[in-house]
Amino acid sequence: MSGEPNDEELEKLRQEKMEQLQEQGGQGQGQGVDEEAMEAQREQREAQKKAMLRKHLTDEARKRLNTVKMSKQEFGEQVEQQVLALAQSGRIQGKIDDEKMKQLLKELQPDKKSFDIQRR
Structure with missing residues (x-):
């Protein structure tokens, strides 16, 4: 392998990040969590796009x-x-x-x- 994480590893990392953000949300950080969640979603979409391009190009x-x-x-x-x-x-x-x-x-x-x- 080329040392790059595969799709399963990326999905596991995304899931862990989302769980961390949800835990932080329970601690009353309010608006910052929404921004972090949106940033995490954007990063997830970007990672999926890069994985697809890597697969097909x-x-x-x-x-x-x-x-x-x-x-x-x-x-x-x-x-x-x-x-x-x-x-x-x-x-x-x-x-x-x-x-x-x-x-x-x-x-x-x-x-x-x-x-x-x-x-x-």
């Missing part, structure tokens, strides 16, 4: 997607959501490699506007 494709996200964050997140939607619908067989990622990026990239200037 090769290392090269994941690196390419991360590079795109660094330069064009909104577009990178849009591509990420598209990959997750494809994965959840079962339309991905195997893993998306670097070539497939390049194709996906070309398909999702907004059309560039071309300005042809004609002189009369």
